[in-house]
Amino acid sequence: MASSFVIACVGKPSAGKSSFLNAVTDASAKVGNFPFTTIEPNEGIAYYPVACPCAKMGVSERCKPRHGWCEGGRRHVPVRLLDVAGLVPGASEGRGLGNQFLDDLRHADVLIHVVDASGTTDASGRETRGYDPVDDIQWLRQEVEAWIWGNLDRKWAGVVRRHVAVKASPVETLHAQLAGYGTPRDVVQRALDRLPRELVGEFSRWEAGKELRRFVGAFLDERFPTIVALNKIDMADSDKNISAIMKRYHSKGGALVDGVRIDNIVLTSALGECFLRKMQKQRYISYETGSDDFSTDAPGLKPLDEKAGRRLETIRDLVLFRYGSTGVQEAIVKAVDALGYIPVFPVKSLSTFGAPQQGAAFRDCVLVRPGTTVREFAKKLHSQVIDRGYAGAETIGGIQLGESDVIVAGKNNVIKYTVSE
Known part of the structure; x- marks a missing residue:
């Protein structure tokens, strides 16, 4: 979702x-x-980084987001942009x-x-x-x-x-x-x-x-x-x-x-970022968005020509070193x-943090408005199944959640819903 x-x-x-x-x-x-x-x-899709609970729960190797990606407990959640x-x-x-x-x-x-x-x-x-x-x-x-x-x-x-x-x-x-x-x-x-x-x-x-x-x-x-x-x-x-x-x-x-x-x-510097991404994608440099520098000597990188090298040095001097990033x-x-949006991680199991009998953990992450309650999120997640069949909710540690409990990051934003048959 x-x-x-x-x-x-x-x-x-x-x-x-x-x-x-x-x-x-x-x-x-x-x-x-x-x-x-x-x-x-x-329209386009950008990515918003949030702390993923996979690191805290020791399941980073099994964290496989359905959308976006996660590296070392840093989750990149897709957000929608309109031009x-x-x-x-x-x-x-x-x-x-x-x-x-x-x-x-x-x-x-x-x-x-x-x-x-x-x-x-x-x-x-x-x-x-x-x-x-x-x-x-x-x-x-x-x-x-x-x-x-x-x-x-x-x-x-x-x-x-x-x-x-x-x-x-x-x-x-x-x-x-x-x-x-x-x-x-x-x-x-x-x-x-x-x-x-x-x-x-x-x-x-x-x-x-x-x-x-x-x-x-x-x-x-x-x-x-x-x-x-x-x-x-x-x-x-x-x-x-x-x-x-x-x-x-x-x-x-x-x-x-x-x-x-x-x-x-x-x-x-939007053009500077575009050029850095292009060079990174073509394997001329090693670079991550938001970084204050790039590398040209990492293993597997291709050699730069003089023109591209000069432009990269200009971006490094006038943007990255001066301002810390693009x-x-x-x-x-x-x-x-x-x-003030809050990341919520709905799971089907609080032991595997995924669907029972499946290896992947923390497949989904949804950003919700501040003040969203446990029951409101159930309706947002699936109005036909989870909301209508709502029978309860709990978070890490088997703590039961009330329908009117407000979702708070780091407290109760990993949620398992129970649905009546």
């Missing part, structure tokens, strides 16, 4: 979005088949591919905003020199906010009248309007919790241009957590642009600025971490 959430890669044209997607989804042969039934042309149409200023008014972009966002749970830190593309993605990208993060946020607010604004008077007539709660009224954005009720509630209590208490008097607009900003913070990938970090003007962006988004206490926390800004793996990790 696969995790259902989606990471959307967003940004203006030519920011390096497609290169970023290629850098994080170039699966090697050992990965095996994808866990998703349908992969559209603008969203390039956004330009004015998208909320239909400019460019704005309507397509904004519609694609309905399917996303978290955003990775790829920003061209080099200043070699303008706000519309046209090639230039000396462009200052410091505003790129802000205007993307403003476009998404204008899109959602505009949709609500057009019908707000009628929404308020119905709210008063049926005596609904603010969360009920807003959830009904925002359900089309793939929004769970708890997200709407958390957005309201960001506002002063007295403001929520005056909900029936909200004006679209004031209180509603303020709510939309809070809603975006909850609905679309955003990771910023400052890309093309090895180009000439990137250093000064990165410094300006970091200065703008630095805030005491790590508060959100334009929906972004400074610790969720990652420095990346940053692309870190961006994926931060995107999943921003959602």
Whole structure:
């Protein structure tokens, strides 16, 4: 079974979005088949590393994931990426591919905003020199906010009248309007919790241009957590642009600025990662994504020509040694971490950690939202069999789990379900 959430890669044209997607989804042969039934042309699969219980339980040699892979207790779990149409200023008014972009966002749970830190593309993605990208993060946020607010604004008077007539709660009224954005009720509630209590208490008097607009900003913070990938970090003007962006988004206490926390800004070189992966795949170097270096003298490697050698040394000097990695793996990790997802390992036996009489252990790993209960996961795992026939659940050590127990990583996230006949 696969995790259902989606990471959307967003940004203006030519920011390096497609290169970023290629850098994080170039699966090697050992990965095996994808866990998703349908992969559209603008989608891909990346891998999120988690601690696998196989090492702790002493069964690493039998750990054989159905999807992804596990090495030394480090499990690489597949996650879904969506390459969203390039956004330009004015998208909320239909400019460019704005309507397509904004519609694609309905399917996303978290955003990775790829920003061209080099200043070699303008706000519309046209090639230039000396462009200052410091505003790129802000205007993307403003476009998404204008899109959602505009949709609500057009019908707000009628929404308020119905709210008063049926005596609904603010969360009920807003959830009904925002359900089309793939929004769970708890997200709407958390957005309201960001506002002063007295403001929520005056909900029936909200004006679209004031209180509603303020709510939309809070809603975006909850609905679309955003990771910023400052890309093309090895180009000439990137250093000064990165410094300006970091200065703008630095805030005491790590508060959100334009929906972004400074610790969720990652420095990346997508093209550098693509080239390293290509050289690794062709057996010219030994390299692992996320590493701070590569090797050219490991056994079995082919000799490099001068041109490839020079390019590798440039990547080593300007990216790996300077920043510690190409940053692309870190961006994926931060995107999943921003959602707080928890890895769950359903097993059929707590003695073999697999199906009885079978050698393979920990075949499946599913990432679930924080707060998911044991029974909710049963329904997610198999609504027709496990949920309907639910007779109990237990975890390592034979500890019985209650239906309402919240799943916690490292505590009760290895689960065996018992099903009635």
